[in-house]
Amino acid sequence: MDLATLRARLGRRVGFDGNTARLDGFINDAVQHIHGWRQDWSWARRTLQFRTIPPETGTAATATNGSRTVTGLSAATSTRTGAGLSLPDGVVYDINADDALTTTAYLTTRYGGGDVTGTAAWKVYYDTYPLPPDCSQIGTLVLTGNGWTYHIEQQSLTPRHMKRLTRRDYESYPQYYALDSSNPIPAPWLNPTVASGGVGPLTGAYTYWYAFRNTATGEVGPLSEGVSFTASSNDINVTTIQTLQDYGKRVYRSTAGGSEPVFHSDIAATAVSVLNDNTADSILGVDASTSEYIGPHPQQGVVEKVRLWPPPDDEYTVSLTYFATQKPLYKDNDVPILPARFHQVVLDYAQALYMREQENWAAASRLEQRVITMIEKMALEQDSDPSTVIQVGRGEPSTEDALRGDGRWPRWVNQ
Numbered sequence: 001m002d003l004a005t006l007r008a009r010l011g012r013r014v015g016f017d018g019n020t021a022r023l024d025g026f027i028n029d030a031v032q033h034i035h036g037w038r039q040d041w042s043w044a045r046r047t048l049q050f051r052t053i054p055p056e057t058g059t060a061a062t063a064t065n066g067s068r069t070v071t072g073l074s075a076a077t078s079t080r081t082g083a084g085l086s087l088p089d090g091v092v093y094d095i096n097a098d099d100a101l102t103t104t105a106y107l108t109t110r111y112g113g114g115d116v117t118g119t120a121a122w123k124v125y126y127d128t129y130p131l132p133p134d135c136s137q138i139g140t141l142v143l144t145g146n147g148w149t150y151h152i153e154q155q156s157l158t159p160r161h162m163k164r165l166t167r168r169d170y171e172s173y174p175q176y177y178a179l180d181s182s183n184p185i186p187a188p189w190l191n192p193t194v195a196s197g198g199v200g201p202l203t204g205a206y207t208y209w210y211a212f213r214n215t216a217t218g219e220v221g222p223l224s225e226g227v228s229f230t231a232s233s234n235d236i237n238v239t240t241i242q243t244l245q246d247y248g249k250r251v252y253r254s255t256a257g258g259s260e261p262v263f264h265s266d267i268a269a270t271a272v273s274v275l276n277d278n279t280a281d282s283i284l285g286v287d288a289s290t291s292e293y294i295g296p297h298p299q300q301g302v303v304e305k306v307r308l309w310p311p312p313d314d315e316y317t318v319s320l321t322y323f324a325t326q327k328p329l330y331k332d333n334d335v336p337i338l339p340a341r342f343h344q345v346v347l348d349y350a351q352a353l354y355m356r357e358q359e360n361w362a363a364a365s366r367l368e369q370r371v372i373t374m375i376e377k378m379a380l381e382q383d384s385d386p387s388t389v390i391q392v393g394r395g396e397p398s399t400e401d402a403l404r405g406d407g408r409w410p411r412w413v414n415q
Contacts (some may be wrong), residue, residue: 001343003027004332009347014354015143023350028328031336035326039137039374042382043339046132048320052312053078053126053216061120063087066162068096068107072118078216079246079269084125084311092125092311098246127311128180129318130303131220136325141177141306144317152308166269180307185212185221185247192251193229200235200278202389204256208238208277211297212247213266219303220250238275241325252297255281263287263294313391345374353392 001009007023016023035041061072062282070085080098085105087093089112096108131138141152153176192208209223229236241249246269252261262284265275306320326337336346353368 001335001340002332003329003334004165006343006346006350010350010354013351018200022330026350026353027346029353030346030382031329031338033324033349034338034342034345034371034375034378035336036349038379038382040139040323040382041091041338041378044136044243044323044326044337045323046134046322046395047151048322050129050318050320052129052308052314052316052318054315055126055311055313057122059121060118061087061122062117063111063113063120064115065113066110070105070107070111070122070264071103072100072120073103073122073124076246079214079248080105080124080125080216081246082128082214083216084127086123086125087111087113088116088120095124102286116235123211124313126216127309128217128305128307130214130305131179131320132215133298133305133324134324134327135322137323138179138306139321139323140319142319153179158383176309178307178309180305181303184303185214187222187242188212188224188242188244190240190242191225192238194227194229195237195239196229196231197235197237197276197278199233200231201233201280202231202278203233204258205230205260206236206256207254207261208236208264209252209261209297210241210267211252212244213250215246215248215269217305219305220298221247223252223297223299226261233356236277238277241275243269245269251275253277253279253284254286261297334403338391345371345378348374374414 003024007020010023010027014023026198035044056074056077058072060076061070063070071085076098080095083095084092085095085107091112092137093111095105097106098104099106124383138154141154143152188210192205192210205228207226207228209226211223212224215217224242238251241251243249248269249267251264251267253264254260254262263286264279264284265279266287267275286293287296308318324337336343338346349371352364352371355361355364355367394413
């Protein structure tokens, strides 16, 4: 059942007083209560694959002891902000900002090695990748490739503990991962400017936003303030789109008369910030160059991330299983992620919450007891018999056997 159906049925139970927001509040509280009963509901499990980015290397960097500025890097092919930069002193420094136009990187801490001028070997590592916006907990993290599968252990919630175990082993197979929420992308502080671009197909009131985008990981930051324009059979020019170091820019637009920011197009970090828009509502949300569905803005600025340690030394595929969080139900067609057969439990608990507000304590307690009984039955369905052991093949692969022996991430078995 979607939110509109749940609201209508709850209204029939308790007597609808015309306040839809009040009923929606009871329904959302009930959904969140059931979803939060445990973190590993099978129906909340999701899967995702992402590819790691190989390191970038060079031999002509200039670094001065005590300075946060490193020059002489090659032109960046993706966002380096938040990545790690290895320098001749054997330390991997976090990049606070990268200027793709001048091949300069700014470190979060001062360089501690000896001075080098135009001869320093450097390497940029991409070790941090965003988790899905609805991720509340990681189930498994598995490195895959050419039939080889190996689980990566979560050693800590903080990368600080993880790094103490590695002894500067910057190019080995992944041993640990940690959860991280560092390096949030800033929100634009300049609003876009919109104006008529001449005769065109757009008619109606449109709103425009943009956000900075990490081109390495795909993470999108918070939106700028929205700016509206009413078109009358014309194109629309969008200007004053701010440039921020090596971040790309992603433009969003509403449909005619709408209010939701939907993907319009991407603009490179160094591109001229002028966009002529004649895009029909029917093709918003899709990247015209790749046919990839991007959809609306994720509506958050800080994304939980996973940091792999040691950093990837090449391009690999990582398979992730995670448990999704239940987002609040806003629209009439929003549906809870719990299975439809449990939606009756949502109605029972929402009705109990309503009765408690009406101080009908006895009836509320009876309903709550029934809800608890049903949730406990739901939880029992999740747990298998602990005495049952299932073995596939010849058991777990050995870490030592899987490694090729040259310090790289393993890609296949029996080597």
